[in-house]
Amino acid sequence: MSIMVQGLEHSVFSSSSQGSGSGVGVGEQVRRLLADYGCGSADRVMWFRDDLRLRDNAAFEWLCGGGVGGKPASVVAVFVLESQQGSRPLGRASKWWLYHSLFSLTRDLAQVGVPFVVCAGDSSVVVPELVRQLGARKVAWSRRYHAPLCAVDASVKETLKQRGVVARSCAGFLLTEPWQVRTNQGGDYRVYGPFSKKAMQVLEQERIDAPTSLSHTVTADLSAVRSSVGGREEATMAAVDGLCLLPAQRGEPAWDKEFAQHHRPGEIGAWARAEEFFRTIGTRHGDDGYACGRDFPSKQVVSGLSPHFRFGEISPRVVYDQVIGVGGQDALVFCKELLWRDFAWHRLFHNPLMEVECIRGEFEQYPWARFPLELDVVYRSQPAGSRDEFRLVSEQFSTPGSDFVAWARGTTGISLVDAGMRELWRTGVMHNRVRMVxxxxxxxxxxxxWRLGEQWFWDALVDADLAANPFNWQWVAGCGDDAAPFFRIFNPDTQAKRFDPDATYRKEFIEEFSTPSYPPPLVDLKESRRCALDAYRSL
Ligand SMILES: Cc1cc2nc3c(=O)[nH]c(=O)nc-3n(C[C@H](O)[C@H](O)[C@H](O)COP(=O)(O)OP(=O)(O)OC[C@H]3O[C@@H](n4cnc5c(N)ncnc54)[C@H](O)[C@@H]3O)c2cc1C
Incomplete structure (x- = not known):
């Protein structure tokens, strides 16, 4: 299928490698696409994926280094919204983030004269074809670590190699690559404590071995880069629009109306947040420092960097080095939190089915309620506050289904849970402690x-991450690696008393908090806890 977008009709390719529904082959589609951008030829191609930044981007730096025969290199950048089998389609909130992040990158690339080709399709076909038509000799990208995506990258690399094109992949998404942190026997880690200890040793060793390469003042020598054709910013913007990443472009209600008040996607936004965090980690201590304060949802002590890491707008190594350099307990605790992200990816690398299968297989027998999740129905249901309409929608479901809608929309009558789910709905993020609860x-x-909750978070979080989301859901449900023991069931009321003692957080997100219109609890916490423990013992 090819769609018409503000005059640019070639940005969405058929998912088939053979051609579009209109019968035009990928080769012809790419030719037209490049014509739309006015791109004739280029020496080098940068394939952006989850690394939407120019600073501290090793792949981009490598590509931009040196010219060709004494002349500056000409570089074209490409981003493909992947549609091939095996790539998990982005959730709605992530699409919102991606839209703005691509705009930000478009502007940054335009400033250095690099044209940015944006399209959708099967990247294993589109990228090699684009490289061929441009006549490029070098291609670079940042590595990724989920098996189906690794397979795509391997196939692209092989195709390019056969044509004599140099393809280089670089690290940059994580602090440590999943195979870098190994037990003394050479295996992978299943427990976080020893993993983080070893990972910190690896990072320290890297710092000793190559101190200058980690200074992070290095950015690509952009003066050596000149586009042979000049940037076509408008073409990129039209192509980004053509991806239909925003709810309004798909005719959905404006669930994103508050997002822009909370987030600034893109590299500049990532640095603004990081710098603010670097200032506070060194100045706030004790109860208000990161180590103690991070568990309190109303204290603004956490970094808020997760969506920026997710889209690679800032490198985790820059943040880690800066924070560890501050010294002290707060800095150390933060760096260890950051390593949970690496641990989740370490586990996904060794367990590619983590999103769909319980790591501890016996939990497949747990009598969890399962039903087909129709996210559109949840989106159409009324937000908190309109109980009557909400009931109308939930009548379409079985009891567990309607419980799910109440959970997703924040109308369970259990205040910490409702505040968290409404925070998620309104802002696209939720505080970590509340995610657990x-x-x-x-x-x-x-x-x-847990897989239904994981899907909802995947759709609603702007930081929805292929590894961190299923990993943490399995942790919460008790069926994952190094998970919370099943019998440790959070009591949301006790958690609220402890971590939101004056209800500041709950009042922020629940307008009708403590009023008669706030619903009664959907479930008896004690009784349901007892049932869960009985079911667990029967496994
Ligand atoms: C059920 C559930 C689902 C989650 N889904 C995601 C997800 O899809 N994407 C995601 O990035 N995080 C996820 N998390 C982890 C965590 O909640 C977020 O990383 C954190 O809330 C982000 O806020 P922050 O950047 O202010 O964190 P900070 O406290 O400032 O921490 C710094 C960074 O450390 C990393 N980090 C911290 N805790 C964790 C953790 N438990 N697992 C992995 N990385 C961590 C994040 O990259 C974070 O940005 C999930 C947690 C739970 C319990």
């Missing part, structure tokens, strides 16, 4: 399969 209520008190 909401996940526990869904899987243990409401008895609903």
């Amino acid at each position: 909401t996940g526990s209520l869904l899987t243990k008190n409401l008895g609903i399969d």
Whole structure:
């Protein structure tokens, strides 16, 4: 299928490698696409994926280094919204983020005169074809670590190699690559404690071995880069629009109306947030420091960097080095949190089916409620506050289904859970402690399969991450690697008393907090806890 977008009709390719529904082959589609951008030829191609930044981007730096025969190199950048089998389609909130991040990168690339080709399709076909038509001799990208995506990259590399094109992949998405941190026997880690200890040793060794390469003042020598054709910013913007990443472009209600108040996607936004965090980690200590304060959702002590890491707008190594350099307990605790991200990817690398299968196989027998999740129905249901309409929608579901809608829309009558789910809905993020509490209520008190919660978070989080999301859901449900023991069931009321003692957080997100219109609890916490433990013992 090819669609018409503000005069640019070639940005969405058929998912088939053979051609579009209109019968035009990929080769012809790419030719037209490049014509839209006015791109004739280029020496080099940078394939951007989850590394939407120019600073501290090793692949981009490598590509931009040196010219060709004494002349500056000409570089074309490309981003493909991948549609091939095996790539998990982005959730709605992530699409919102991507839209703005691509705009930001478009502007940054335009400033250095690099044309940025944006399209959708099967990257294993589109990228080699684009390289061929441009006549490029060098291609670079940042590595990724999920098996189906690794397979795509390997196939692209092989195709390019056969044509004599040099393809180089570089690290940059994580602090440590999943195979870098190994047990003394050479195996992978399943427990976080020893993993983080070893990972910190690896990072320290890298710092000793190559101190200058980690200074992070190096950015690509952009003066050596000149586009042979000049930037076509408008063409890129039209192509980004053509991807239909925003709810309004798909005719959905404006669930994103508050997002821009909370987030600034893109490299500049990532640095603004990081610099603010670098200032606070060195100046706030004790109860208000990161180590203690990070568990309190109303204290603004966490970094808020997760969506920026997710889209690679800032490198985790820059942040790690800067924070560890501050010294002290708060800095150390933060760096260890950052290593949970690496651990999740380490586990996904060794368990590519983590999103669909319980790591601890016996949990497949747990009697969790499962039902087909129709996210559109949840989106159409009324937000909190309109109970009558909400009931109308939930009547379409079985009891567990309607419980799920109540959970997703923040109308369970359990205040910390409702505040978290409404925070997620309104802002696209949720505080970590509240993610744990909401996940526990869904899987243990409401008895609903963790995979349904994972899907909702995948759709609603701007930081939805291929590894961190299923990894943490399995952690909460008790069936994952180094997971919370099943019998440790969070009591949301006790958690609220402890971490939101004056209800500041709950009042921020629940307008009708403590009023008669706030619903009664959907579930008896004690009784449901007892049922969950009985079911667990029967495994
Ligand atoms: C059920 C559930 C689902 C989650 N889904 C995601 C997800 O899809 N994407 C995601 O990035 N995080 C996820 N997390 C982890 C965590 O909640 C977020 O990383 C954190 O809330 C982001 O806020 P921050 O950047 O202010 O964190 P900070 O406290 O400032 O931490 C710094 C960074 O460390 C990393 N980090 C911290 N905790 C974790 C963790 N438990 N697992 C992995 N990385 C961590 C993140 O990259 C984060 O940005 C999930 C947690 C739970 C319990």
